[in-house]
Amino acid sequence: MLIDTHGHVNFNAFKEDAKKVLENTLKNNIWVIMPGSQLSTSERAVRIAEEYKEGVYAAVGIHPIHLGKRRVDSLEVESEESSEESWRTFETRAEEFDLESYRLLAKSKKTVAIGEVGLDYYYQPKGKARRSEMKVNQLKILQQQVELALELNLPVIFHCRVAHDDLIAFIGDIQKQHKGVLRGVIHSYTGTKEQADKFMELGMYIGLNGLIFKDVAALPDPIEVISHISLERIVLETDSPYLTPPQSLTERNEPLNVRYVAERVAEIKKFRVEEIAKATTQNAKNLFSL
Numbered sequence: 001m002l003i004d005t006h007g008h009v010n011f012n013a014f015k016e017d018a019k020k021v022l023e024n025t026l027k028n029n030i031w032v033i034m035p036g037s038q039l040s041t042s043e044r045a046v047r048i049a050e051e052y053k054e055g056v057y058a059a060v061g062i063h064p065i066h067l068g069k070r071r072v073d074s075l076e077v078e079s080e081e082s083s084e085e086s087w088r089t090f091e092t093r094a095e096e097f098d099l100e101s102y103r104l105l106a107k108s109k110k111t112v113a114i115g116e117v118g119l120d121y122y123y124q125p126k127g128k129a130r131r132s133e134m135k136v137n138q139l140k141i142l143q144q145q146v147e148l149a150l151e152l153n154l155p156v157i158f159h160c161r162v163a164h165d166d167l168i169a170f171i172g173d174i175q176k177q178h179k180g181v182l183r184g185v186i187h188s189y190t191g192t193k194e195q196a197d198k199f200m201e202l203g204m205y206i207g208l209n210g211l212i213f214k215d216v217a218a219l220p221d222p223i224e225v226i227s228h229i230s231l232e233r234i235v236l237e238t239d240s241p242y243l244t245p246p247q248s249l250t251e252r253n254e255p256l257n258v259r260y261v262a263e264r265v266a267e268i269k270k271f272r273v274e275e276i277a278k279a280t281t282q283n284a285k286n287l288f289s290l
Contacts, residue, residue, distance in 0.1 A: 002262055002277050003284040004032040006116070006157065006187050006207060006237035007255040010045040010058075011037075013075040013241035018048060025255045026055045032255040033288065035059040035116040035157050035187075037076060038066045038095050042105055049110035057288070059113035059157050060105040061145050064120040064138045066095045075241050075252075097141045099148065106152050112288040114149040115157025116187055117142055119170075122161045139170065146174060146182065155287050156184035158204070164191040168198045175202055183287060188239055192220045193228040200233045205287055207235050210243035210253065212264055226268045231276070235284045236261050 004025070009018050009032060025032055034049065034057070036042025042060035049058040105111060119138050124131050149156045160167045167186075174182050185205040189196065196206055206229050212222040226234075236258050244253035245260040266276040284290065 001281050002030045002236060002258050003281050003290070004030060004238050004240070004255040004258040005185065005235045005284050005288070006035055006209065007032040007240040007258075008034060008037070008041070008076070008242075009240060009255065010034045010041050010048055011076050011241060013252055021254055021256075022048070022052070022056055026052075028256055028259075030255055030258060031055040031057070031284075031290070033057045033059055033112060033157075033284075035113070036061055036105075037063040037116060039098060039101055040077065042102065046105050046108045046111055050108060052110075056110070057112045057290070058105075058108065058110050059115040060102055060111055061115045061117040061157070062095060062097055062102075062141065063116055063159055064118055064142070065123060067097075067137055067141055068094050068123075068125070068134060097144060099144060102145070103148060103152075106148060106154060111154070112290065113155045113157050113184075114145050114152075116159045117145045117156065118159035118187075119163035119167050120159060120161045121163045121166075135166070139166075142170065149184075150174075150178060150182065156182065157207075158184055158186050159188070160186055161190070164195045168195065168202070171199070171202045171204065185235055185287060187237065188243070189225070190219050191225075193225045196225060196229050200230065205233050205235050205283060207237045208265060209237045209239045209261055210245045210257070212261065212268075213245055223268050226265060231269065231271070231279050232283065234265065234280055235287065236265070236276075236280045 034045040036045045045058035049056050185207045186199050187207040189206045238253050238258050240253040245257050247260045248257050262276045266273045
């Protein structure tokens with residue numbers, strides 16, 4: 001058994017065949033958690049998850065990139081303009097954080113986390129003042145969403161891009177204030193092994209996906225980082241429809257491909273695949289109370 005702890009089957013890329021994809025995933029003894037990125041995709045995640053008795057779950061939250069105006073791709077949300085290009089991008093407006101709407105969604109029996117939420121400093125506006133304003137706003141909304149998670153005793157799926165030290169400081173402050181009760185995972189981990197140590201010391205899990213197959217010059221060596229991370233703190237994910245592993249027969253990533261992530265982690269850490277599957281599945285069940 002495997003658990004894809006981060007598969008966006010609730011995104012527009014799966015609009016036509018989400019049910020088929022999920023049925024195939026479950027048939028292969030793989031469970032999936034679908035995080036939202038804004039209110040519409042959070043609502044869709046809950047709606048889909050509630051159709052299944054077991055194996056399909058939701059997380060709800062607003063991604064930091066949706067707090068400001070920017071371009072997103074049509075794999076995530078549907079554009080009002082029709083397009084045959086699957087990777088077409090279009091302008092999206094900043095979205096307000098509607099606490100009561102997210103609280104209602106989070107109370108569903110199939111919602112197992114608040115996410116994906118966090119910090120993203122990759123897309124930065126021009127000008128020091130505007131960059132500072134962006135960071136302050138992201139931290140403010142993140143604080144509100146983490147407080148919701150604590151209120152409902154839910155873990156948090158953290159997005160973190162070019163912001164690891166700030167997120168470490170943020171989680172550290174939360175853990176001091178709340179005596180270490182916050183649970184969560186650093187999704188799509190791209191930090192250093194030293195930063196991984198700090199996250200794990202703060203009680204966080206580390207999410208690994210198709211990025212571990214890529215040699216990205218600006219990122220730490222995934223082999224070095226994965227070798228260093230304790231197996232007791234690893235969960236697996238796909239980030240479908242993105243970050244497709246090279247073994248996949250399709251361009252669109254799917255939860256079923258989490259098996260390739262398990263195989264690569266086993267290869268790097270020199271464990272049998274069955275050991276990786278057993279450990280990461282138990283980690284996911286512990287974190288998300290499955």
